[in-house]
Amino acid sequence: MTTGVEDHSFLEEEIPEAKFVLADGIHLPFAEAAFDSVVSFAFIEYVGDRTAQHDSVQELCRVGKYVCITTPxxxxxxxxxxxxxxxxxxxxxxxxxxxxxxxxxxxxxxxx
Known part of the structure; x- marks a missing residue:
């Protein structure tokens, strides 16, 4: 799982079988199509202007074969x-x- 810049150490304790990676949403440290599916919850409104939002969505599409993005x-x-x-x-x-x-x-x- 990839997390934002917040402290996520408590998740590592609660879900020890999961691997967490700290990364920003524009430069994900994964190979192209590394995941069958990518789900992103309520992030796009924090990314910045339309160009940054577009780049973030493109990056999610790069690393996932199927992408689901939700926003409030x-x-x-x-x-x-x-x-x-x-x-x-x-x-x-x-x-x-x-x-x-x-x-x-x-x-x-x-x-x-």
Missing amino acids: NSWYPIEFHTALPSVHWLPPMVSADFVLAEKIGWIKSISI
Whole structure:
């Protein structure tokens, strides 16, 4: 499994039979068609501009024979990261306060 830049050491303890590789999404350290399938969850919105997004998708297609990419739907009424209704439709300065409140623990994050 490839992970982002976050600390993933706890995963190595929980899933010892899996091998984890720390890599960015544009330069994956795998051969062409190294995997039968590649699944990527909610990453494209963090990559940057359209060119960087395109390059990331191309890289996933390079290493996988089949590729599945998911991303949060901005029209879904529940904000993906905080699980709060309609927060992502607020002005950026207001919605940023909700994200900050979740990060420092004032709002509990839940899985949906």
